[in-house]
Amino acid sequence: MENTRSMARIIVVTSGKGGVGKTTSSAAIGIGLALKGHKVVLIDFDIGLRNLDLIMGCERRVVYDFVNVINGEATLNQALIKDKRVSSLSVLPASQTRDKDALNKENVGKVLEELGKTFDYILCDSPAGIEAGAMMALYYADEAIVTTNPEVSSVRDSDRILGMLSSRSRRAELGLDPIKEHLLLTRYSPKRVEEGEMLSVEDVKDILAIPLLGVIPESEAVLKASNAGEPVILDTESDAGKAYQDVIDRLLGETVDFRFLVAEKKGILSRIFGG
Amino acid sequence: MADASIEFKGTSFTLSVLHLKTSELVDIRADLVKKVAQAPDFFYLVPIMVDIEKVACSINYQAVKVLVEEFNFTFVGFTGSIDKEQRKLIRELGFSFVNASKVDTSKKTAVTDEVLVEKSNQVDVKIERKLFSDKIHRGQIRSGQQVYAKDQNLVVIGSVSAGAEIIADGNIHVYGSLRGRAIAGAQGHHQAQIYCQNLEAELVSINGNYWLSESMEQHWGSPAYIHLTGTELTSSQLI
Numbered sequence: 001m002e003n004t005r006s007m008a009r010i011i012v013v014t015s016g017k018g019g020v021g022k023t024t025s026s027a028a029i030g031i032g033l034a035l036k037g038h039k040v041v042l043i044d045f046d047i048g049l050r051n052l053d054l055i056m057g058c059e060r061r062v063v064y065d066f067v068n069v070i071n072g073e074a075t076l077n078q079a080l081i082k083d084k085r086v087s088s089l090s091v092l093p094a095s096q097t098r099d100k101d102a103l104n105k106e107n108v109g110k111v112l113e114e115l116g117k118t119f120d121y122i123l124c125d126s127p128a129g130i131e132a133g134a135m136m137a138l139y140y141a142d143e144a145i146v147t148t149n150p151e152v153s154s155v156r157d158s159d160r161i162l163g164m165l166s167s168r169s170r171r172a173e174l175g176l177d178p179i180k181e182h183l184l185l186t187r188y189s190p191k192r193v194e195e196g197e198m199l200s201v202e203d204v205k206d207i208l209a210i211p212l213l214g215v216i217p218e219s220e221a222v223l224k225a226s227n228a229g230e231p232v233i234l235d236t237e238s239d240a241g242k243a244y245q246d247v248i249d250r251l252l253g254e255t256v257d258f259r260f261l262v263a264e265k266k267g268i269l270s271r272i273f274g275g
Numbered sequence: 276m277a278d279a280s281i282e283f284k285g286t287s288f289t290l291s292v293l294h295l296k297t298s299e300l301v302d303i304r305a306d307l308v309k310k311v312a313q314a315p316d317f318f319y320l321v322p323i324m325v326d327i328e329k330v331a332c333s334i335n336y337q338a339v340k341v342l343v344e345e346f347n348f349t350f351v352g353f354t355g356s357i358d359k360e361q362r363k364l365i366r367e368l369g370f371s372f373v374n375a376s377k378v379d380t381s382k383k384t385a386v387t388d389e390v391l392v393e394k395s396n397q398v399d400v401k402i403e404r405k406l407f408s409d410k411i412h413r414g415q416i417r418s419g420q421q422v423y424a425k426d427q428n429l430v431v432i433g434s435v436s437a438g439a440e441i442i443a444d445g446n447i448h449v450y451g452s453l454r455g456r457a458i459a460g461a462q463g464h465h466q467a468q469i470y471c472q473n474l475e476a477e478l479v480s481i482n483g484n485y486w487l488s489e490s491m492e493q494h495w496g497s498p499a500y501i502h503l504t505g506t507e508l509t510s511s512q513l514i
Contacts, residue, residue, distance in 0.1 A: 156418055159436045163417035207454075209415050209434060
């Protein structure tokens with residue numbers, strides 16, 4: 001591994017709008033990076049509405065949480081949950097009983113610094129909105145994966161978050177290189193784009209003007225995976241699983257063609273034979 | 276001498292006009308002190324017309340000229356709807372009298388000869404052109420962000436997102452798509468214009484006159500600029 005210990009990449013998965021797939025994407029990307037041999041920690045910043053542990057299928061193993069660590073009631077090692085499928089992946093769950101005010105910049109910074117000594121990637125799963133919790137999740141980020149659905153309100157909220165990334169983050173405050181921004185388009189349905197019901201990839205790219213990291217097609221596999229606590233990237237047969245795999249390759253610097261951007265054309269034969 | 280060394284042409288200028296509501300010089304002075312103190316640089320050597328419509332019969336013209344010059348205005352002449360006798364008197368005293376070229380006044384015929392400023396006195400007639408420096412913003416201006424170019428033009432190298440707001444006291448140039456709100460000539464500048472490579476704005480405003488997107492249909496989604504014609508906003512194609 002080329003990464004040195006002190007150079008952990010802190011990546012925030014954010015969106016502004018809720019329900020667009022932040023946690024699903026965090027889980028998939030966390031597992032994907034870990035499967036490539038990287039040491040990854042996933043942090044749930046959604047204090048009070050913890051979900052990441054459910055999606056990751058480790059909700060029954062939560063003893064201590066992020067807030068316990070912040071308050072010095074538990075050590076990081078006690079709170080971190082090692083994934084049973086991929087040993088190089090750990091989850092730091094959110095507290096279900098506290099609220100977002102439990103976090104402050106100083107304490108979060110200390111925890112991230114501590115994690116940076118062990119992990120290559122620190123993935124921060126941001127809560128929705130633009131309030132303190134979301135600001136805390138993005139504050140220390142080196143990179144941001146802006147999760148967006150191809151519809152107007154989601155794009156608008158992502159635009160707002162991009163503004164926050166460039167003005168309210170640590171990098172902005174210290175005048176360092178700006179946060180590296182990635183666009184992750186989720187729940188994409190080429191068929192509905194063709195029918196004019198959804199914004200196209202090009203529309204969204206044009207409005208947000210940041211590099212495209214991936215396009216995840218709308219897929220039943222995602223819901224199934226979430227309910228089962230098995231991140232969809234592990235479903236290597238599904239379109240969504242394959243699309244997340246491409247995302248991992250791109251995050252690691254490879255150039256991969258985008259898939260699942262056009263609706264499957266039904267040829268005359270398949271129409272006749274129902275193929 | 277051939278004619279070539281000079282040429283007469285009619286041109287319109289924008290001049291500041293000081294409207295007098297009283298002939299009491301003491302009161303005028305007191306109010307001028309307050310006004311000029313707000314923006315001394317703005318008024319410095321600004322050519323000025325004095326509208327005496329409300330005070331024509333009762334005022335000392337020479338004293339008015341001396342007064343405004345005391346405040347570093349460049350006195351150009353008098354204006355206002357007053358009767359012929361009065362105008363004649365003003366001119367005999369050696370001052371310029373200029374009719375504002377209002378379309379709604381009944382003196383259409385008089386406009387042509389009176390628009391030329393008579394140079395009977397030693398006043399340099401300067402064109403009032405506001406020269407603004409540029410504030411240059413590189414990168415996208417995103418939803419929720421606001422950029423204000425105070426006493427400047429605003430140049431945006433990037434797009435302005437829906438939900439963003441850009442304001443300039445001068446002109447606005449957007450080298451990208453204008454999807455948010457753009458307010459030019461914010462402190463009152465009639466000649467301000469808004470240029471963009473792709474007009475999809477939520478709102479454009481120049482000197483307080485505004486349009487919502489529905490008024491921009493003609494050049495929607497294309498390179499365009501917005502300017503004022505009288506008090507009407509107009510959009511034109513930007514080639």
